[in-house]
Amino acid sequence: MSQTNSVQRNLKTRHVTMIALGGCIGTGLFMTSGSTISKAGPGGGLVAYIAMGLMVYFLMTSLGELATNLPVSGSFATYNARYVDPALGFAMGWNYWFNWAITVAVDISTAALLIQYWLPKSPGWIWSLLVLIVIFLINALTVSTFGETEYWLSIIKVTTVIIFLIIGFAMIFGIMNGPAVGLKNFTYKKAPFVGGIPAIINVFLIAGFSFQGTELIGVTAGESEDPKKAVPKAINDVFWRILLFYILSIFVIAALIPYTSPNLLSAANGNIAVSPFTLVFKRAGLAFAASFMNAVVLTSVLSSANSGAYASTRMLYSLAQDKYAPQIFAKTTKNGIPFYALLATILVSLLTFTTSIFGQKIYMWLVAASGLTGFIAWVGIALSHYRFRRAFIKQGHQLSELKYHAKLFPLGPIIALILCIIVIGGQNIEAFVKWDWQQIGITYISVPLVLILYFGYKWKHHTKIIPLDEIDVSSKI
Secondary structure, three states: OOEEOOOOOOEOHHHHHHHHHHHOOOHHHHHHHHHHHHHHHHHHHHHHHHHHHHHHHHHHHHHHHHHHHOOOOOHHHHHHHHHOOHHHHHHHHHHHHHHHHHHHHHHHHHHHHHHHOOOOOOOHHHHHHHHHHHHHHHHHHOHHHHHHHHHHHHHHHHHHHHHHHHHHHHHHOOOOOOOOOOOHHHHOOOOOOOOHHHHHHHHHHHHHHHOOOOOHHHHHHHHEOOHHHHHHHHHHHHHHHHHHHHHHHHHHHHHHOOOOOOHHHHHHOOOHHHOHHHHHHHHOOOOOHHHHHHHHHHHHHHHHHHHHHHHHHHHHHHHHHOOOOOHHHHOEEOOOOOHHHHHHHHHHHHHHHHHHHHOHHHHHHHHHHHOOHHHHHHHHHHHHHHHHHHHHHHOOOOHHHOOOOOOOOOHHHHHHHHHHHHHHHOOOHHHHHOOOHHHHHHHHOHHHHHHHHHHHHHHHHOOOOOOHHHOOOOOOO
């Protein structure tokens, strides 16, 4: 295997756009979106998704400004190191790698359960290993193989949502299967807002998790053919489509299924037969709805595992390039694949999956440790962008020099930062009320892990928060 030390810019603009779009249309929308309606009512669910959508929009435009100025595979971890503190880049990078490597293990376990829906007597571990091998092969070939796979998996998800919306609105207005349902479920019993503001804050978490993965746009910038064109296009095109898909999907679910339906919570627990999408398709007379949605959710899980393997591999590669990880992980094949970084990621995923079979408690803690990583990464994006822009102006540069401008600076990153901290802090208020240390540990373990990495690196290397006039705001890697 001939080796180099650089990745290849072979991701086309359509790949980047669909990776960004498909990145956050997944099980969050297909399975758990109904629980936001169940817990906060139809109005509360919509408010939660709109608020999280706006937060993600500000974050993505921040990331867009950073990624078009400096398109690297390390994305926000590199920006954290360059614009805030090298110790923060070290902590964020390792935390993100760890998170996605574990998420791949969760995804292959979920994939096995979905396959067992059709083949209930087959052993799940065989399917999990088979999926892991497929994911490894896709990521080991070329980056365009990964991009093309994600492109088609994303098209399946997007097409499903479009069909769902067409059928849903047809049922709301009485165009198919019986009289018009209308909007009576929006005023049913305590609707539209159930449980008031506390309930809405509570479901921010579910809505926030649905948007996890959008930061992949920043990682793909390092291998995009034309990042200065592809990244802004992906962010501008994708965000409004995602918000449209999510808001309209939640609207359709809320209109057709009353918030009191126990099915909305059952779906969040993984019962595909009562996914809000399955229920709507069944009501429209599609007898094969459950089997169809099982297949769609399976493609979502495969897409998540595929993206997870890619993101964590590129993050480990970038950490090695920045001298934060062993140099072997910076080596790439002749096709530009960081093969050793991919092997390490797949190995961690395999070990995590093994603990799910032989050590449930360890597995639970590992999964919990990765739970808040996406939100923590978002905090890093908001911080990096705020400091980058301030340093850029302080050093005498003009905004016209930047290829892409984030919206509403400095308000955008500040709003995103505050909402991220609220979501992280509000994960499990009940555990603090009851002073349940085990639950507090399980929920918040990723926060002290990042702090340990940050202060450990800081103590060893005596790093400091970089003064604004010393920050390197150039576009040189």
